[in-house]
Amino acid sequence: MPSPTRRWVYICIAFFSIFSLYMYQRPILDWHKLPEVTPEKLHEDLKAPSNSPAGPGDGTLQWNQVKLRYPVSSMIQLPTGTPARIPKIQKASFRNETAEVRKIRQARLLSVKENFAHAWKGYRQHAWMKDEVLPLSGGYRDTFGGWAATLVDSLDTLWIMGMQDEFAEAVGEIDKISFSSASQDEINLFETVIRYLGGFLSAYDLSGDKRLLSKAVDLGEMLYVAFDTPNRMPVTHWNWKAAAAGEPQEASIWTVVAEIGSLSLEFTRLTQVSGDPKYFDAIQRITDYFDSQQNLTQLPGMWPIGINAKEAIFTGDITGENTFTVGALSDSLYEYLPKARITSTTPFILVQYMLLGGLSNQYQRLYENSVHAMKKHNFFRPLNPKNLDILISGSVIVKNSSAPILDPRGQHLVCFAGGMIGIAAQIFNHPSDLHIARKLVDGCIWAYESMPTGIMPEVFHAIPCGHGEKTDCQWSEEKWHRGIHEQQRNLEDTVQALIQEQRLNPGFTDYPDSKYILRPEVVESLFILYRITSDPVLQSTAWSLFQSILRHTRTSIAHAAIADVTTAEEPLQVDSMESFWTAETLKYFFLIFSDPDVISLDDYVL
Numbered sequence: 176m177p178s179p180t181r182r183w184v185y186i187c188i189a190f191f192s193i194f195s196l197y198m199y200q201r202p203i204l205d206w207h208k209l210p211e212v213t214p215e216k217l218h219e220d221l222k223a224p225s226n227s228p229a230g231p232g233d234g235t236l237q238w239n240q241v242k243l244r245y246p247v248s249s250m251i252q253l254p255t256g257t258p259a260r261i262p263k264i265q266k267a268s269f270r271n272e273t274a275e276v277r278k279i280r281q282a283r284l285l286s287v288k289e290n291f292a293h294a295w296k297g298y299r300q301h302a303w304m305k306d307e308v309l310p311l312s313g314g315y316r317d318t319f320g321g322w323a324a325t326l327v328d329s330l331d332t333l334w335i336m337g338m339q340d341e342f343a344e345a346v347g348e349i350d351k352i353s354f355s356s357a358s359q360d361e362i363n364l365f366e367t368v369i370r371y372l373g374g375f376l377s378a379y380d381l382s383g384d385k386r387l388l389s390k391a392v393d394l395g396e397m398l399y400v401a402f403d404t405p406n407r408m409p410v411t412h413w414n415w416k417a418a419a420a421g422e423p424q425e426a427s428i429w430t431v432v433a434e435i436g437s438l439s440l441e442f443t444r445l446t447q448v449s450g451d452p453k454y455f456d457a458i459q460r461i462t463d464y465f466d467s468q469q470n471l472t473q474l475p476g477m478w479p480i481g482i483n484a485k486e487a488i489f490t491g492d493i494t495g496e497n498t499f500t501v502g503a504l505s506d507s508l509y510e511y512l513p514k515a516r517i518t519s520t521t522p523f524i525l526v527q528y529m530l531l532g533g534l535s536n537q538y539q540r541l542y543e544n545s546v547h548a549m550k551k552h553n554f555f556r557p558l559n560p561k562n563l564d565i566l567i568s569g570s571v572i573v574k575n576s577s578a579p580i581l582d583p584r585g586q587h588l589v590c591f592a593g594g595m596i597g598i599a600a601q602i603f604n605h606p607s608d609l610h611i612a613r614k615l616v617d618g619c620i621w622a623y624e625s626m627p628t629g630i631m632p633e634v635f636h637a638i639p640c641g642h643g644e645k646t647d648c649q650w651s652e653e654k655w656h657r658g659i660h661e662q663q664r665n666l667e668d669t670v671q672a673l674i675q676e677q678r679l680n681p682g683f684t685d686y687p688d689s690k691y692i693l694r695p696e697v698v699e700s701l702f703i704l705y706r707i708t709s710d711p712v713l714q715s716t717a718w719s720l721f722q723s724i725l726r727h728t729r730t731s732i733a734h735a736a737i738a739d740v741t742t743a744e745e746p747l748q749v750d751s752m753e754s755f756w757t758a759e760t761l762k763y764f765f766l767i768f769s770d771p772d773v774i775s776l777d778d779y780v781l
Contacts, residue, residue: 236355236419238396243403244423251456253446254535264601264776266709283718284768288336290725290734291761294752295333295341297733298325304348306358310733311750319366319754321358323348328370328758330378330387335774336765346378349390354397357415364401364411365434370754372398372441379448388448395445395454402457408464408484409457411435426484435461435484440780464489466537469544473573474499476548499579500570501553502586539603546596550611552579557618557637558658559682560650565618566611567637568592583639584687587631590619590696594703598776601707609707616704619697620716625680629723630740631697634688636662652681659684678741692736693728693752695759699781702767706776717767 272280294310302308302315306324309315318324326345333342372394379387401413401424408426410418411434418424439458446455465478468489472478477499479491491497552571556564568589570582593616600608622631638658640648656670662684665673677685698717705713727746728734734756735748763781766774774781 238354238393238400238419241400241419242421243400244421245403245405245407247407247453247456250452251459252452253443253455262602262604264598265706265771269709269771270711280714280768283721284765287721287761287764287768290729291332291336291757291765292338293729294733294757294761295329295338297730298757299341301732304351307754308733308752309750310730310735310752311748313732314750316751317358319370320362321356322352322354322371324370325752325754325757327352327374327378328754330374331381332757332762332765334378334381335762342378342382346382346384346386349375349386352390354393360416361412361414363434364398364409364413365431365437367394367398368438368441370758372445374758376441376444376448380444391445392449392451395442395449395451399453399457404485406485406487407457407460408487409435409438409461411484428483428485429481430484432478432480432482432489435482436465436478462537462541466541469541472499473497473576474548474552474571474579476544476546477552477571494575496572496574498570498572498582499548499552500584500586500589501549501568501592502570502584502589542599543603546599546608549592552581554611554615555581555583555639556648557583557585557621557682558640558648558650558654559621559637562648562650563617563621564614564648565621566614567618567622568615569639581639583637583684585618585622585635585637587619587633587691587694587696590616590631591699593619594700597700597704597707612700613704613708616697616700616713619700620720623697623720623723625682626740627678627680627743628691628727628737628740628746629720630691630727630737632686632689632740633691633694635686636684637682638662638684650682655681655684678743680741686741689739689741690736690749691724691728691740692749693724693734693756693760695755695763698760698763698767702763703776703781705767706771709771714767717764721764 294308297310297313298308301313302325304323304326305315306317306319306321307315308325326348330342330345333339333345372391375387375391375394378384379391397415400415400418401411402409403418404410404425406426408430410424410426411430412427414424439462442454442458446452464487469476469478471493472490473493474497478489479497479499480503481497482489482491549568553568554566555569557567559565567583567585570584571579572582573579593612593614595612596608596615597612600606600612619631622635623629626632638654640654659670659673659679660666663673668676673679679685698720701713701717701720704710705717725734727737727740728748730748733752736751736753738747738749740746766781
């Protein structure tokens with residue numbers, strides 16, 4: 176959902192919060208370097224008056240003074256004890272580079288940094304303190320509250336790339352951000368958490384700058400009010416003005432599962448660094464509902480894309496039709512599961528499984544149950560001209576009590592799954608899953624390399640020829656043509672006409688969404704698999720993808736999304752650059768060409 180992904184850098188949480196309880200921004204935490212923070216010390220550090228506005232938008236609103244209708248009487252506390260020993264994620268040693276190989280890698284690293292600097296300059300000149308720059312017209316767009324989404328979301332990237340002057344300037348501006356007003360009356364809780372709260376926390380963990388922690392706490396106080404409902408389930412599309420005025424609120428009867436399930440990393444980390452248990456309490460209540468109902472859905476192990484948060488029914492409509500996917504509307508829910516397992520006590524180590532130091536096996540169990548279902552139902556080998564042994568993760572539809580039906584829909588968002596399964600294979604000691612992770616990454620690379628632009632479309636359909644390890648997948652044009660007719664159910668046009676009109680490449684049966692919006696998921700998984708395996712092919716592939724993306728997206732101002740990756744002509748650029756381009760996509764390109772000890776996966780969570 177992209178996301179967050181956002182996927183961000185946490186220095187203490189190091190690697191795993193509820194593998195997806197989703198999209199886009201992921202903090203990095205180095206637990207060895209963080210100062211110990213007690214509630215008393217935090218309150219002393221933050222005792223200066225807040226600049227945050229007590230009426231909405233008038234400069235006086237203090238969110239921690241808003242009276243709650245449903246206060247929590249007993250807080251769920253972070254687990255304590257001796258952290259479990261988490262296996263190493265990164266390969267113990269990387270090959271020795273020749274001088275020539277090092278020269279090439281460092282030149283590629285500099286190219287990535289130059290392109291980030293180009294995009295940052297465009298944002299700085301045309302959209303400073305706004306959410307997004309418009310890379311064609313030079314204007315700006317406030318899509319996520321108007322609190323400078325690109326600036327906040329990209330702070331960790333600035334730090335990692337060594338752009339200290341730009342980082343200092345950006346941090347110096349955050350005091351101007353006020354959470355007493357917003358550019359919309361209704362804000363998206365999930366997007367606010369991953370882009371802003373994740374941005375403040377990851378930058379704080381990297382730099383130790385208390386201004387960032389203070390702003391994270393300010394935002395946390397605001398977002399906590401969204402949980403003030405009868406059953407403590409949050410309002411994910413939240414009218415913050417009504418809440419500030421004391422109006423009653425309740426969670427929705429139809430809530431996107433990723434939006435309610437992808438808050439765990441940031442809220443857990445906020446409890447860790449602030450000493451306030453309420454944030455962990457808020458998300459742990461959600462996790463417990465997911466846990467208690469995981470095997471009660473129509474596809475046991477997975478949750479449908481929509482759940483009833485108002486009544487805490489996380490199974491979907493078990494008498495109707497539900498969709499189960501690792502893609503849009505669900506992605507980061509699953510992604511955060513392994514990430515939620517790593518945490519120690521003081522300071523807290525590697526995220527939710529790693530963020531919770533292995534002190535709770537809940538997240539490992541949730542992850543393993545869900546991945547078992549994915550292997551059985553979602554992952555499929557696509558028919559392709561080179562008979563490549565690759566995997567795509569599709570969607571599964573279940574109607575009433577009928578058998579699950581595979582929708583062979585590939586999505587760019589799903590490409591995070593290879594990296595997720597790779598990390599989990601390491602920390603949960605499932606070495607055979609590393610092969611599945613690689614096949615999923617190779618499936619996304621196939622989708623990239625099949626397009627004339629060298630860029631994967633947002634959504635496509637392929638032809639499944641078996642789940643998991645089945646190998647009955649010999650290419651034939653007859654199978655491809657039959658698959659096109661079956662997918663499109665078009666009896667009027669000939670297959671050749673459909674192929675020509677829709678520019679269908681061999682193996683693909685349609686493109687429901689052919690754009691590219693600068694997403695990070697493929698390079699994220701390439702980076703993770705490279706750090707796990709040290710396979711130089713992954714680095715080379717990343718460079719090829721980077722060149723293809725730059726060729727079609729760079730503008731005089733920054734970088735732009737493109738409307739159609741399937742055209743052989745120069746694709747039309749779109750006047751949009753979401754914050755995850757600088758916060759995630761370019762960060763992962765930078766890291767895959769960096770020395771392996773730069774943001775080691777054994778020290779940081781991304």
